[in-house]
Structures are given as structure tokens and as C-alpha cells.
Amino acid sequence: MSAIADRFDRLAGGFLARVQATPADRWDRVSPCEGWTARDVVAHVINGHRGIVSVVRGTPPQPSHGVGVSGMADAPHVEPGAHLAAAYAEVRAELRAILTDPALAATPLPFSPIGPVPVERAADVVGALELLVHTWDLARAVGGDETLDREAVISTHESLRPHYAALQATGAFEPQAVPPADADPQTAFLYFTGRRP
Numbered sequence: 181m182s183a184i185a186d187r188f189d190r191l192a193g194g195f196l197a198r199v200q201a202t203p204a205d206r207w208d209r210v211s212p213c214e215g216w217t218a219r220d221v222v223a224h225v226i227n228g229h230r231g232i233v234s235v236v237r238g239t240p241p242q243p244s245h246g247v248g249v250s251g252m253a254d255a256p257h258v259e260p261g262a263h264l265a266a267a268y269a270e271v272r273a274e275l276r277a278i279l280t281d282p283a284l285a286a287t288p289l290p291f292s293p294i295g296p297v298p299v300e301r302a303a304d305v306v307g308a309l310e311l312l313v314h315t316w317d318l319a320r321a322v323g324g325d326e327t328l329d330r331e332a333v334i335s336t337h338e339s340l341r342p343h344y345a346a347l348q349a350t351g352a353f354e355p356q357a358v359p360p361a362d363a364d365p366q367t368a369f370l371y372f373t374g375r376r377p
Contacts, residue, residue: 184304185279191311191332192272195225198315199265202322207264211321212375213314214354218321220255222264223247225314227256229271232307236278236287236299244270252291253352279303293346294339305343308336313373326377328366337369344372 199222207219216224230241231252241249246262258264278284278299285300292302312328319326340347347353354374359367370377 182280182282182285182300184285184300185276187332188279188303188307188311189272189276191308191315191329192276194329195311195315195318196265196268196272198318198322198324199268201324202318206322209321211317213317216255218318219258219264221314221317221321222268223258224255225310226264226267226271227254228252228310229268229275232289232299232302233271233274233278235289236284253350275303275307293350294343295346305336305339308332309340309373312336312369313375316370316375316377320377328369330365333369334365337365337372340372 202218207217209218210216211218211221213221213224226247227241227250230249234241243249243256245264245267246259247264247267248256248258250256278287286298288296289299289302290296292306294302294305312333316326316328318324344356348355356372356374357376359371363371367377
């Protein structure tokens with residue numbers, strides 16, 4: 181695998197592990213994403229991955245395993261009894277297949293807070309942002325492991341700094357705040373994304 185595909189797979193694996201570890205009675209817990217439950221956070225990530233796959237493959241996204249389809253920034257409807265882990269594992273595999281195919285990975289992605297870039301670049305920056313912050317959101321909501329991949333946190337934070345205004349323009353993030361002077365890289369990154377760990 182390419183370094184980008186490997187990094188995506190590592191972060192996606194961490195997210196999937198949190199989904200699989202979530203007890204059934206905690207999916208309705210409130211998440212740090214305003215108005216969203218833990219279930220909504222996972223459905224949003226699934227939906228976002230599907231949207232990218234849809235652009236590359238030229239086919240409309242389809243609901244699966246009880247998780248519906250919505251706009252990229254939204255959280256789709258989740259049916260009672262939906263299998264969130266299976267839905268995410270499925271779309272993770274689809275996106276990984278794209279990132280490991282050089283021709284597909286180079287497909288231009290017209291929508292991105294970092295501008296029109298190839299899919300692999302979007303996955304490595306915006307995709308990493310989504311996986312990191314929503315891994316933390318899910319863990320915080322359900323009392324799971326909040327520890328994020330340190331290397332990915334540092335590289336993603338640095339890559340995103342020049343694009344802060346564009347990220348804010350999406351309306352998806354609360355304004356950043358100044359982290360504590362002794363903040364570790366994860367805490368500084370979360371403050372940058374509008375989280376308050």
C-alpha cells in the first residue's frame with residue numbers, strides 16, 4: 181500500500197475498533213457534535229466515505245446495513261437494529277480499494293475545504309481530520325478510548341493550519357480556542373477543531 185493508503189487504513193481501523201467496542205446501550209448518548217448522538221457520528225462518517233466513493237466510481241451512494249444516505253455534511257437516518265460496524269467496514273474497504281489503485285487515487289475531487297485535489301490528498305488531510313475528530317467524538321460520547329494516533333494528529337494539524345478559514349466556512353466546526361500552555365499535540369489539535377477536551 182502507499183503511505184497515504186496505509187495511514188488511512190490505520191485511522192479507519194482505529195475508528196472501527198471504537199464502533200465495535202461501543203456497548204449497545206450507549207448509542208443514544210450525546211456526542212460533542214451539537215445535535216448528534218454517538219450513532220449519528222458513526223452514520224455521518226459512513227455517509228462521508230460513501231460520498232467520496234460515489235464521486236470516484238460515478239455511482240450514487242446506496243444505503244446498507246440499516247444506514248441511510250444523506251448530504252455529505254449530515255448524519256443519515258439509521259434504522260433500528262442497524263449494523264453500524266458492518267456498514268463502516270464495508271465502506272472502509274471500498275475507500276481503501278480506491279486509495280490502493282494509483283489511477284483511482286488520482287481522481288480529482290471537486291469539493292474539499294483544501295481546494296480541488298486528488299482523492300488521495302483529500303483522504304490524507306480532510307479524511308484524516310474526519311476520522312481523528314470523530315473517533316474522539318465517539319469515544320467521548322460513550323466512554324471509550326479517546327487516545328488518537330499521535331503521528332497522524334501532528335501531521336493533520338500542520339496540514340490544516342493554512343486552511344482554517346475554509347474549514348470554518350463549512351460550518352462543520354466550532355471556532356478554535358487557545359489550548360492550555362502545556363497542551364499535548366492531541367489536546368492542541370482538538371482545540372483547533374473546536375473541541376473542548
